[in-house]
Amino acid sequence: MEKEIHDQPHAVADTLLGRTDEAGRLVLDEVRIPEERLRAVERITVVACGTASYAGMVAKYAIEHWTRIPVEVALAHEFRYCDPIVDENTLVVSISQSGETMDTLMAVKHATDLGAMTLSVCNTHGSTIPRESDAVLYTHAGPEIAVASTKAFLAQITACYVLGLYLAQLRGETYADDAKAVMRELQEIPAKIEDLLGRMDRVQEMAEFMADTRTVLFLGRNVGYPVAMEGALKLKELAYIHAEGFAAGELKHGPIALIEAGQPVFVIVPSPDTPHELHKKVVSNIQEIRARGARTLVIAHDGDDDVEPFASEVIRIPACAPLLAPLLAVVPLQVFALHLATAKGLDVDQPRNLAKSVTVE
Ligand code: G6P
DSSP states (O other), X not given: OHHHHHTHHHHHHHHHTTOBOTTSOBOOGGGSTTHHHHHTOOEEEEEEOTHHHHHHHHHHHHHHHHHOOOEEEEEHHHHXXXXXXXXXXXXXXXXXXXXXXXXXXXXXXXXXXXXXXXXXXXXXXXXXXXXXXXXXXXXXXXXXXXXXXXXXXXHHHHHHHHHHHHHHHHTOHHHHHHXXXXXXHHXXXXXXXXXXXXXXXXXXXHHHHTTTOOEEEEEEOTTHHHHHHHHHHHHHHHHOOEEEEEEGGGGGGTGGGGOXXXXXXXXXXXXXXXXXXXXXXXXXXXXXXXXXXXEEEEEEETTOGGGGGGOSEEEEEOOOOGGGTHHHHHHHHHHHHHHHHHHTTOOSSSOTTOOSSOOOO
């Protein structure tokens, strides 16, 4: 898993490779055939399980913003049984590292039966889900061996951005320039992950120091919300401790009752460039929980000084465009879970009760 975490700059770079022409326009050869159908897409439903479903949540924020196409994210095993609203103008995007997850495969088949166009975001060539789909966008994370997903997650998010930008470009010139600009920012992300991986000593120390922790909370907003969910999942999977991720705005609607002295809470702070005062609101969440004695472990961009007064620890990530931040913000959470589990003497590559690909429903 440690190797896979360190492979992440390549996972992102390789997933971006060859996606643009000389003029900076997106070219997706794999999805060219159903281009006409893609142009007619009225809504998108993402189906996935586990970590892949959190990549889907990130995709929702990005694709809706760039294309104005409504995107829904469904857990694959729920999708089939909820009488989903799907027709020939729906694009059903499945996300799966293995391409063999039975729940996700069944959701894809159900979508096909309902007449939807299906597109698979997948890391495994020739696996079942891409074969059952109308189109496939391969992630190029390389083989992922450790059971808990890390580099595949970053590659899935990257592929979803590429898909969103491609759809934006297909749907009109007004978006095409934006798409080019975002692609340029995306190209800078691998070097930023590399930089970030070089700063993880303090995160490792924190994890080792917290080996006896019984429960950890994670707060995030907008694209930081799925990052919070993923941070919690990594800790459950690897360290077998109770962890919960939630939307920071929900804090006052219940979870704040959980805050007591010493409770560790990770807070994923959006970029100060985020619109609608989102950044300010998250900073005031940190202040609220700190006032109740929480140990605030704050993930914030370089240069964001507003968080300092209320943070027990600040974990810095490089500055980037607000929608792209999950590719950076999740890294310290992966590293934290890895070292906490290691400090507990656990096998991080083969956690108990879990399988790399779940081929039963
Ligand atoms: C299993 C793994 C998870 C993974 C999920 C989806 O539950 O333990 O780590 O996120 O399956 O896997 P997939 O191969 O479909 O991405």
